[in-house]
Amino acid sequence: MGERVLEVNNLTTVFHTKTGTFPAVSQMNFTLDAGETLAIVGESGCGKSVTSLSIMHLLPDRMGEITPESSIKFKGTEISKYSNKQMSNLRGNEISMVFQDSLTSLNPTMTVMAQMVEPFMVHQKISRKDAEKAAIEMLRKVGIPNPEARVKQYPHQFSGGMRQRVMIAMALSCNPSVLICDEPTTALDVTIQAQILKMIYDLKKELDTAVILITHDMGVVAETADRVLVMYGGQGVELADCHTLFTNPLHPYTQGLLASIPKIDDDTRLSTIEGMVPSLKDMPKGCHFCDRCQYCTDRCRKENPPMYRAGEREVRCFRYEEGN
């Protein structure tokens, strides 16, 4: 693995709402090395997207806020307290992001060309003409046929898969060190999904970009990730390399999650995790998973466990406290 590009420590993001302030993400720790793919998995609302939006400083205005004790280091520089202006030099240049819904994420009233040239012109300060050439080159790279003609069209004239290719081309145009993909294939057909994932993988190899892949699809994780961070209730609960996680999950939530993937050669009833995900507003005081956990103890209800190291991996559960 290459240089450390991203280091997130104790990231806590709170949301201010009418009913009060509550943490959407708390005590997140993870690192990302150049060329590596880290998958962040978890159910809807577990804080995957908030984590990535926090890194980008793109939380909803006036609502989301990164707390002062959080630390986000990009290539060794602390960026968690960066101003909007300082961040805009990084965004789209050093750290890029691809969003889930490519139809709403592209501007409907601007041609693809007008949107493609922007990162080039803003970050590389090149002329419009050169930017247009570079944009067409980038679109060719992501597999858009006949890009010279297609750039003059508007997003609604592209298919879902093609639009997501445009989004990826746009994100990669300034050769960023980190690419955050927030459920990039969720809105796409399965066949297109595979193409897009393969393309991200190939481009990542070619450009040595580190990728954070946010998904709730364990199949996608197994295919693409080097390491996996499992999230539950706004916290990371298990961090391990991909193979280890799938063969030997440690955290009870990870175990439940993997057990609830349907298998084609298994006739037994599909297992589920009992209970409901607690709302972020009334998280249990102790371990966030305690109400649904079969190993739950009194201590779990009172204290929130820290991330324990177990060799190369980390897990947030008292069962793996040193000495156990």
Added chain:
Amino acid sequence: MGRYILKRTLTAIVAFIGITIMTYCLASLMPGSPLDQLVQPESGISNAELAAIEHKMGLDQPIYIQYFFWLKNMFQGNFGVSYTQHRPVVELIAGRIGPTLLLSLSSMLLALFVAVPLGTAAGYRPYKGIDYASSVLAFVGQAAPNFFVALLLIYIFAVKLRLLPISGMYNSGSSGTAGEVLKHLILPCLALTFQHLGIFTRQMRNSMYECMSDDYVRTARAKGLNERTVLFKHTLRNALLPLITQAGLSLGALVGGAIITEQIFSWPGMGTLMLKAIKDRDYPLIMGITVIISVIVLIGNIVIDIIYRMLDPRIDDKV
């Protein structure tokens, strides 16, 4: 684009015919007859003579026959002769259409020029000072009756401060320079603008507010664009779309509202002419003015649709 304009024009013609039928029926249903105005009761005119006049004017025919006569003449450019003013309707309207267009269009433009920046600022920084200020302005603008605002403006600027003329379009005895007309235009234009300003500002504020949380705005920020580019290049154009629709809807109300405003300020437009025509049961004049106003509104709507299409490329494929 050419096909689209043709299609819109054809539907506008159908709408236009519908409008003339409705207006003709409504005008004929009004109590009283044009003869009441023409013939004084004490003049001792005989019933036979009355019937002769009625026949000469075509008033003894069934209403649909009257309408078809009128329609045929209209397409030949003949709107008939005013019953009470005894001059061709075309001639009467021609002298009045300029001032009405000047008043309506200037207040439409003024409303847009104020509403777009104000609504944008309010929607960009919602629940802050400028947003609350624009809300108050909008509610007052919508709630205050047009004539009241007009009288208030006259009281303040013409009577108390003596800055602007009370009424008319020129100084008496003058042929009217552009500056003079402009000075007379200010108060009626403000009165007419005020009403639409509220709706326009609220519409702009709301669509701006909604657009700011759209995904493509987040994408624009994720590209590293500065806020000015995000706002003016990415958001504003999308936020303008609902306002354009609103402006199209308000066009009819604007020309209609001009009738009251013109009356208060003695503005020599079609409004004053229209009121007199209705009072006199002057069918040819009522119909003539209705035709002109509906043509103005229909053309205005086509223009608005074309602007909308130029701003929103998605419409292109749906037609």
